[in-house]
Amino acid sequence: MAALLGAASFAAAQDKPAGAPSEAAQIAEKRAAEWSVLASNLEQRVARLLPCDARVRTAIEEVSRASEARFAALNAFWQEAAKLSRSQADAARKLIVENGARIADWKADRVDSEQEQTRLVAETSDLRDSARQQTALANAARALTGVSQNAAAATRQAATREDASANLDTNLKELITAVESRQTAIENELKALTTENTRWTAYYAARITRAQLECSITGAAADPAPAPRPPARKGK
Amino acid sequence: MKDGPMKRAWLRDPALRLFNDTLLNGTLRRAILCGLAAAALLGGQARDGYERAYSDWRQSDPNLERDAGTAGDALTPRTEKAAAGAASYVSARKAFYDTQRAALAESMKVLEPFELPAETEAAKAAGSFLSAQEASVSASIQVFASNADRGIQQLSQALEKERAALVALRSAIAARETAADAARRTNESAGRARNAATDRIKAIAASFEQSSQDATQLAQAWTSYYRALATGARGLGGAEPTPAPAIRPSLSAPSTTSSAPPSAAGAPGRPLPAIPISRYTGSWSFLAGVSTYHGLPPVTFDVFVREEGGQIFGTVNARFIVGGKADPAVRFDFSGPLKAVRYQAFPLQTADGAKGTVELIPGNAFNLLEVNYTLDGAPAKVRESDVILVKR
Numbered sequence: 001m002a003a004l005l006g007a008a009s010f011a012a013a014q015d016k017p018a019g020a021p022s023e024a025a026q027i028a029e030k031r032a033a034e035w036s037v038l039a040s041n042l043e044q045r046v047a048r049l050l051p052c053d054a055r056v057r058t059a060i061e062e063v064s065r066a067s068e069a070r071f072a073a074l075n076a077f078w079q080e081a082a083k084l085s086r087s088q089a090d091a092a093r094k095l096i097v098e099n100g101a102r103i104a105d106w107k108a109d110r111v112d113s114e115q116e117q118t119r120l121v122a123e124t125s126d127l128r129d130s131a132r133q134q135t136a137l138a139n140a141a142r143a144l145t146g147v148s149q150n151a152a153a154a155t156r157q158a159a160t161r162e163d164a165s166a167n168l169d170t171n172l173k174e175l176i177t178a179v180e181s182r183q184t185a186i187e188n189e190l191k192a193l194t195t196e197n198t199r200w201t202a203y204y205a206a207r208i209t210r211a212q213l214e215c216s217i218t219g220a221a222a223d224p225a226p227a228p229r230p231p232a233r234k235g236k
Numbered sequence: 237m238k239d240g241p242m243k244r245a246w247l248r249d250p251a252l253r254l255f256n257d258t259l260l261n262g263t264l265r266r267a268i269l270c271g272l273a274a275a276a277l278l279g280g281q282a283r284d285g286y287e288r289a290y291s292d293w294r295q296s297d298p299n300l301e302r303d304a305g306t307a308g309d310a311l312t313p314r315t316e317k318a319a320a321g322a323a324s325y326v327s328a329r330k331a332f333y334d335t336q337r338a339a340l341a342e343s344m345k346v347l348e349p350f351e352l353p354a355e356t357e358a359a360k361a362a363g364s365f366l367s368a369q370e371a372s373v374s375a376s377i378q379v380f381a382s383n384a385d386r387g388i389q390q391l392s393q394a395l396e397k398e399r400a401a402l403v404a405l406r407s408a409i410a411a412r413e414t415a416a417d418a419a420r421r422t423n424e425s426a427g428r429a430r431n432a433a434t435d436r437i438k439a440i441a442a443s444f445e446q447s448s449q450d451a452t453q454l455a456q457a458w459t460s461y462y463r464a465l466a467t468g469a470r471g472l473g474g475a476e477p478t479p480a481p482a483i484r485p486s487l488s489a490p491s492t493t494s495s496a497p498p499s500a501a502g503a504p505g506r507p508l509p510a511i512p513i514s515r516y517t518g519s520w521s522f523l524a525g526v527s528t529y530h531g532l533p534p535v536t537f538d539v540f541v542r543e544e545g546g547q548i549f550g551t552v553n554a555r556f557i558v559g560g561k562a563d564p565a566v567r568f569d570f571s572g573p574l575k576a577v578r579y580q581a582f583p584l585q586t587a588d589g590a591k592g593t594v595e596l597i598p599g600n601a602f603n604l605l606e607v608n609y610t611l612d613g614a615p616a617k618v619r620e621s622d623v624i625l626v627k628r
Contacts, residue, residue: 043372085426095343131305139467144461147461154454177429178429184422188415192412206394206397216387
């Protein structure tokens with residue numbers, strides 16, 4: 001029972017889900033939210049301004065900067081994931097090496113258990129012979145049988161562990177393969193992030209160009225602080 | 237094991253071979269070996285430690301059992317020495333198991349799971365923003381399409397570029413979503429592989445934990461054995477040796493014979509079990525650290541058994557750690573005639589009418605009882621359990 005409870009606590013300690021979001025995750029979430037608000041409101045804000053109002057460009061640049069910040073934070077988050085993923089692959093490779101070393105120990109442990117059992121069989125036989133001469137040794141013989149049963153159980157357990165360690169080797173190799181695939185996918189994601197960030201930057205640049213043209217077409221001089229147009233006068 | 241790996245380890249160690257080959261007396265050698273074994277344990281070479289302890293113990297008195305029939309009182313100091321050797325060996329072997337388990341626990345730490353970024357809200361915002369902008373820009377382009385004004389044409393070209401940027405952006409977003417999906421899928425796959433590996437490590441660690449617990453009980457069993465050996469050699473029958481060796485439900489070998497005498501409680505004409513009735517009757521409980529079980533882990537498991545006129549009457553009151561909506565409590569009564577066998581099986585019935593069977597199997601020690609029950613057709617109940625209980 002204690003063993004199983006111990007195993008349970010071991011399991012509980014090791015099987016915790018991914019913990020609280022990392023700092024990178026929190027920053028990424030915050031930057032995404034900031035960009036989301038600015039991007040959603042951009043056109044509404046710009047529509048209330050005269051074409052040559054400096055705040056038009058400022059508003060677009062503000063969203064563009066928020067977009068850059070969002071991608072920088074996302075990039076940091078994914079870089080962190082890539083680093084953790086690489087660490088896990090390295091750890092799995094190290095575990096395979098360690099497991100190889102342990103297998104030798106566990107195999108020896110199994111052989112030791114088997115030989116201990118063999119020795120117990122011989123002792124039991126000797127004691128049985130002695131019990132023929134001294135019947136009071138019956139209790140000792142029963143106790144030794146109990147010990148033999150325990151040794152047999154230990155041998156079975158050692159053999160099971162030896163098999164399990166071979167299976168663990170397979171599990172770890174599969175883990176490395178899976179982690180390497182994930183690593184490739186994360187790197188692809190990082191490339192895709194860079195591309196998307198570039199495209200957003202290009203879009204905001206195009207949007208600023210359009211705003212500048214709208215200003216030049218209307219020919220109005222830039223007003224450093226013009227009053228916003230009332231909603232009723234918006235050209236809809 | 238005298239010619240086994242333990243012996244080989246002993247012989248291949250130059251320092252130990254030197255001591256073995258020189259005129260060091262046994263006591264001094266043993267003291268040095270104990271020191272070396274301790275150093276090996278501290279250095280993480282726990283297996284070498286127990287192998288040395290084993291060699292030391294087994295080589296000290298290989299004829300102990302053979303001489304037990306004739307040695308009489310003279311066997312006592314030899315059994316004491318052997319008991320000390322056995323204790324050292326089992327302790328060293330337990331250290332080996334504990335070292336292995338600790339190393340596996342460390343291994344687990346480097347395989348902690350992690351989650352990949354999820355960006356659903358921002359992705360939704362980007363999607364709706366793009367849709368709105370594409371619609372607005374396209375509409376403007378259409379409005380200005382037939383306007384020959386140079387300024388408007390420039391504006392129209394700028395809108396075209398903006399639309400192209402939006403199209404490229406949509407494509408980049410789709411590509412990133414695809415990449416992110418692939419990353420998440422591969423992460424799930426890596427998570428499954430990680431779980432398989434950690435489950436395996438946990439199972440091996442649990443096995444070492446079990447072996448460590450067994451070693452604790454085995455140490456007691458060897459002490460008990462050597463005590464019984466000394467007593468028997470003196471011609472004294474003595475009580476049944478206690479405490480018992482480690483037992484597990486899976487190891488409770490069925491046996492229908494026993495050399496133990498029947499209980500005095502067995503009145504003439506009454507069917508007698510193969511072993512004393514007291515091995516079945518009384519109050520029995522699950523004792524953490526001593527009891528073992530198969531099936532769901534019990535929180536409590538209390539059994540009361542009494543015998544009356546050759547009939548056994550019993551009550552089981554248990555509570556388990558269960559998942560979901562399963563009922564953790566199990567309570568049932570059982571009764572039936574005592575039979576002249578070691579395994580006593582009885583029909584049982586729960587308070588809500590479920591039926592089944594319960595087996596009572598005396599453990600390897602007088603104060604242990606294995607209780608194994610099965611409930612038939614009792615949904616949401618713990619339908620089976622096999623537990624070693626300790627007499628209160």
